[in-house]
Amino acid sequence: MELKEKVAVITGGSGGIGRAMAEAFLTEGARAVILLDLDLSSVQAAATALGCEGQACNVTDEEQLSGVIDDILQRHGQIDLFCSNAGSASPGVLTDAANEDWQQQWDLHVMAHLYAARAVLPGMIERGQGYLLNTASAAGLLAAIGSGPYTVSKAAAVKLAEFLAITHGDDGIGVSVLCPQGVNTAMAPASLGDGQTDGIIEASELAATVVEALREERFHVLPHPEVADYVRRKGEDVDRWLRGMRRLRARSQE
Template identity: 75%
Template sequence: MAKAFLSQGAEAVVLADLDEQAVQAAAADIGCEGYACNVTRENDVQTLVERVLQKHGHIDLFCSNAGAGGQGLLTDAPNEVWQQQWELHVMSHLYAARAVLPGMLERGEGYLLNTASAAGLLAAIGSGPYTVSKAAAVKLAEFLSITHGDEGIRVSVLCPQGVNTAMAPRSLGDGQTDGIIEPEQLAQTVVEAIAEERFYVLPHPEVEDYVRRKGDNIDRWLSGMRRLRKRST
């Protein structure tokens, strides 16, 4: 996404990551800035935003993109995993919004792009913490749009299936994904969605049809997901 934004003429792009060495290397490769930041710590996010504002004066687009897998169901996933997933997939988006909204609201414009997952719209059968926290991420994005959409704040939520990154599935099981796409393809979808100010950013277009079927008949959808789960275990 950083490369895509630069190719579209972005004045500046800033990367942030938990791993300082990795983010500096990525920034050097792309030709942008890179800072270390633990997005599960609100002070870190505030410091990142203040640092960028001091140097560049404003932030047009904030991509809240951090995520990690969290395996387990209700009984075998420990509380620590649930809490970690909640802090990473929900609170990090909240911290980002709190940090950038004052400046955006003062200017009367700004864009928030929060990464959730197709699992947040549908389900990841093997991971309760991941599914539930990603669903909450979608709801938070909806709430931000409802609350600030009439104040010049645009919001999109990115909900991919498999992407060829470190989080890509090791195999393609039943219902797991409609194919693992390349990051460049996802980035192009992001650019197009932002230009059109679409709320859902769906690099796998099939997801839109699945969500529609779910909404048409939730009981039938749940029954189908239970059958899928039996086949997959």
């Protein structure tokens, strides 16, 4: 997908990955970029700084999200690229993560992607073209030790993206899933120890990888290319991978 003259919507657009992608898309010549985020003042400030549009939206509220998408379609005629990017971290495992934490992560990392797809796909399918970019995480392909709600919901986000690609690829719909490790944003890990990440990259580096992956229509968008090797090794021997992850977890608790 070439971004020139395209209309792109980015959730979680006030800062970090979302803002960096917006800047990259505008540089590529996008006709319009619309940022969505929870806080109106933050998203409008980001939009003003970049020279694009910003609207407040709770992406976990299907009715609200659908209404915002309808408004964008009314004003711009189409949405070529929808980046379902909003997310948050949530530490804890089975015993110390509350049900509310699990539900919040599920709503934000899975249902919000589903709500967005439901709202934008009819128009895309009618035109025979369109693109969905869903932000997951390397944790969704592998695991984030000590963060059960995040790991499980991000894994589900990857699977949802796979399902969308299988179901709608023949309708002319492109689907990619963004799976970074550490990025220099508010969600960056506090340390780099115990194999948590292969290095924290800048959001601008990630955005450049996204532009390249969209142009090549790659399903996995991996700003940390090492992740592809880890996924391959996991697939070759999942029992070995699980043993290795248990060792990693034990070291992290020392």
